[in-house]
Amino acid sequence: MLRVNKLTDYATVVLTVLAARQGQVLSAAELAEHAGLEQPTVSKLLKPLAQAGLVEGLRGVRGGYRLSRAASDISLIEIVEAMEGPLAMTECSQHDSQCGIADQCGVRANWLLINDVVADALRKVTLAQMLRPPPPPARRREIALRITN
Numbered sequence: 497m498l499r500v501n502k503l504t505d506y507a508t509v510v511l512t513v514l515a516a517r518q519g520q521v522l523s524a525a526e527l528a529e530h531a532g533l534e535q536p537t538v539s540k541l542l543k544p545l546a547q548a549g550l551v552e553g554l555r556g557v558r559g560g561y562r563l564s565r566a567a568s569d570i571s572l573i574e575i576v577e578a579m580e581g582p583l584a585m586t587e588c589s590q591h592d593s594q595c596g597i598a599d600q601c602g603v604r605a606n607w608l609l610i611n612d613v614v615a616d617a618l619r620k621v622t623l624a625q626m627l628r629p630p631p632p633p634a635r636r637r638e639i640a641l642r643i644t645n
Contacts, residue, residue, distance in 0.1 A: 498585070500576055500579075500580065501579070501580060503537075503540070503541060503579055504575065504576055504579040504580055506531070506533055506537060506538075506541055507541045507544075507545060507575055507578070507579050508572070508575055508623075508626065509531045509532075509533070510527055510531050510533070510538055510541055510542075510545075511545070511550065511551070511563070511567075511570070511575060511623055511626075512623065512626050512627055513527055513530045513531050514527070514551065514561065514562060514563045514567075515563060515567035515570075515623050515624060515626070515627055516627055518563065518566070518567065519562065520562060521554055521558060521559065521560040521561065521562045522560045522561060522562070523559070523560040523561075524538050524539045524542060524560070524561070526560065527542075527560075527561065541579075542561055544578050544579055545575075545578055545579075546561075547578070548574065548577070548578030549564055550563070550564055550570055550574060550575065550578055551563060551564055552564045563623075566624070567622065567623040567624035567627070568622050568623070568624040569622070570622060570623040570624075571618065571619050571620070571621065571622055571623075572618040572619075572621045572622070572623070572626070573615055573618035573619045575623070576618060583611060583614065583615050583618070584611065585607055585610055585611045585614060586607045586611075588601060588604045588607055588608070589607050589608055589611040
């Protein structure tokens with residue numbers, strides 16, 4: 497199954513809390529309360545998010561965290577890569593692949609293509625969009641299928 501890990505999911509939740517309060521500085525405890533997470537978990541998330549330049553920490557009595565830029569300028573790929581490293585659907589999708597059969601693999605090019613499609617999809621969704629409810633699903637069209645012998 498393909499899915500982001502739990503910390504990446506939680507990081508997205510914490511960032512949406514900050515996005516909903518654009519410009520406000522919130523402590524780790526306040527973020528934890530608004531996100532419904534434990535404070536140690538939130539503190540653990542904030543370090544890689546700050547290292548990736550997605551949040552900035554402010555010291556002092558009124559210290560805490562805020563988004564480093566507008567939520568509309570932060571893409572989901574940035575969040576995923578801040579928490580998990582570069583997106584790689586398979587071992588051979590990584591730039592520094594350690595796969596022993598990468599050079600002769602018949603499916604590597606297709607995995608690279610799939611990796612690029614997923615990365616592009618994540619690149620097109622912003623943190624600001626994550627605050628809005630999703631649009632209703634499009635109606636599925638029936639496709640006529642005729643099998644000939």
